[in-house]
Amino acid sequence: MVKAVPKSRSSRAAYVCGECGASFSKWQGQCGECGAWNTLSEVAVETAAPAARRGGWAGKIDPPKVTALKDVRHGEQARVSTGIGELDRVLGGGLADGAVVLVGGDPGIGKSTLLLQALARLAESMPVLYVTGEESLAQVAGRAVRLDLPLDNLQALAETGIEKILEHSVAAQPRVIVADSVQTLWTETLTAAPGSVSQVRESAARLVRYAKETGTAVFLVGHVTKEGGIAGPRVLEHMVDAVLYFEGESGSRFRVLRAFKNRFGAVNELGVFAMGEKGLKEVPNPSAIFLSGGSTGQPGSCVMVTREGTRPLLVEVQALVDSSPLSNPRRVAVGLEQNRLAMLLAVLHRHGGVGVGDQDVFVNVVGGIRVQETAADLPVLLAVLSSLRDRPLPEKTVAFGEIGLSGEIRPVPNGEERLREAATHGFRRAIVPKGNAPKSGAFKGLEVIAVERLSQALEAAAE
Incomplete structure (x- = not known):
């Protein structure tokens, strides 16, 4: 049975599909968009405030215009090396400006460890920001010390409100942002609980919009369900540029990073890592x-x-x-x-x-x-x-x-x-x-x- 969510006078009820994120005005057994059964849950939502009144970064969008493709300037996408060869391989040769990458995997597989190692190496040449919503700054710093990572240029923020995260991003202007994890983010424009379908979708949409308009690369860490898919609406995987899954057998020290979607490189690309005392080490010759x-x-x-x-x-x-x-x-x-x-x-x-x-x-x-x-x-x-x-x-x-x-x-x-x-x-x-x-x-x-x-x-x- 679906439990109703308390609604304020200024909010309204909506029924959102947990698979595809489609919204309906009343409950029904089957989603009319994706056909899944018993996936609709009631959430309390508010009408979004105008962009000028929203907290945090609102951004400016130029009026759209029709352009002939022959007049569009194009060329090879500039790439920045993360300092980890296997991660660069899976990304298609490096990290592209404005790319939004979703990284999923089982708990404890090494998602946060890999991204923290990559961010520490990127911090030597550009401003970066590590946003943690699940751990304290002391825990993040302790992990970085255990991994012998340089901490001088590594900036961290313990925050889950998307408006405040974007405010700090506008002030610091990092080139790369890691949000760990997307299920903990929430926005003030919705009254649903953090981790709900509407909160995950709206928070990710705000980060994607910021990345595209400022050229900032964003890594999103995603939880997985018991079936192995990334938790949250399916539309989340459509919004991002790349979807990477971190896999590994229980009891084995080897980890496999696989690309299931990549707008900047080959799909099904594979990166192999070995988990050790100093974190993840790349395996350049996995056949051996x-x-x-x-x-x-x-x-x-x-x-x-x-x-x-x-x-x-x-x-x-x-x-x-x-x-x-x-x-x-x-x-x-x-x-x-x-x-x-x-x-x-x-x-x-x-x-x-x-x-x-x-x-x-x-x-x-x-x-x-x-x-x-x-x-x-x-x-x-x-x-x-x-x-x-x-x-x-x-x-x-x-x-x-x-x-x-x-x-x-x-x-x-x-x-x-x-x-x-x-x-x-x-x-x-x-x-x-x-x-x-x-x-x-x-x-x-x-x-x-x-x-x-x-x-x-x-x-x-x-x-």
């Missing part, structure tokens, strides 16, 4: 980290070359096939799509002559990496076959390729770049689609086996 477990060369293991953004990565795919006591054997995939695993097993049975209908099949991508591209199809089936027959693949073998429903091996993008990465790390055999066979000659020390059908790939893996 993901292959350092030593399980390659064992039955059920296959190394693949995946591509995240602009970077090829060598990751290990493990499979475990065991007889099932259940009438409906289990299909478990970690780091891969489970429905695609079921489809690949059907292709293996139909076009490879290998049936696992009475076997439990478990597939895992080592290192907590989540592979979303089809290049993992062939390595997954090779790992499944290796585990079923209890025979390891030939030593120093790598594979990639998409498998169609008719058993054909389809090429994947950037084949030569993937092969170059494998050769760099000392692999000697590569089972790849025929369309990805190198045209400019073989790579030194790497034997490339080009296949067209699944049966050919299975024969090559058995040699």
Whole structure:
């Protein structure tokens, strides 16, 4: 049951969807905008005051006018390095002026630590401002001291009111602002509680407007829900320029920063960090980290070359096939799509002559990496076959390729770049689609086996 929010005489009631932020005059079970069920909650809102009477920075907007695109001056966006190479990679080469970046992740994953480290390095060359709404200034300063960060030029503000934050920003004129977190911000123009849909949306909109009109770059730290999405209205992700998610397996010291939206760079770009005593350290060669477990060369293991953004990565795919006591054997995939695993097993049975209908099949991508591209199809089936027959693949073998429903091996993008990465790390055999066979000659020390059908790939893996 939705509890009513007390309303003052000057306020009115509105029902706001927690998924998309749409507002309605009366409650209903389903949102008419996004179709979600039971997401409307009642909030008390006030009519916004005129801009001239609002507290804090109101800004000035020039009257819009129509302009021919050929008359618009354009060029490459100027970038500023954050001093952290992996963060610059995910941002698309650095931080652009006026960019608004939303950083989400599980509690304690390292969002505040990463941004504090980046802000401390940026403070050496430009004015910055760290706005904290969840911690005291003493806590922020204590973390900076533990991380051995320079504190001389690092300015901090403990405030949650967006009007006061903008007033301080106008006075200090920082080039970069970090707001930790956006769910704690609130504006005086609304009577809803901080963290509500309307407060998060309006506070973020004020910061985005300030960033665009002054050229100030803004980082927003966002909480996540139990489903893994950023808390607050979905429109929040549409308002910002980039959405970054910080991921990591529990108990592992490695962290992955992934871009899900980026107006200034590649989507799905990946940055890898290692958590240590002095904070997060970038991992410039993640392929060596993901292959350092030593399980390659064992039955059920296959190394693949995946591509995240602009970077090829060598990751290990493990499979475990065991007889099932259940009438409906289990299909478990970690780091891969489970429905695609079921489809690949059907292709293996139909076009490879290998049936696992009475076997439990478990597939895992080592290192907590989540592979979303089809290049993992062939390595997954090779790992499944290796585990079923209890025979390891030939030593120093790598594979990639998409498998169609008719058993054909389809090429994947950037084949030569993937092969170059494998050769760099000392692999000697590569089972790849025929369309990805190198045209400019073989790579030194790497034997490339080009296949067209699944049966050919299975024969090559058995040699």
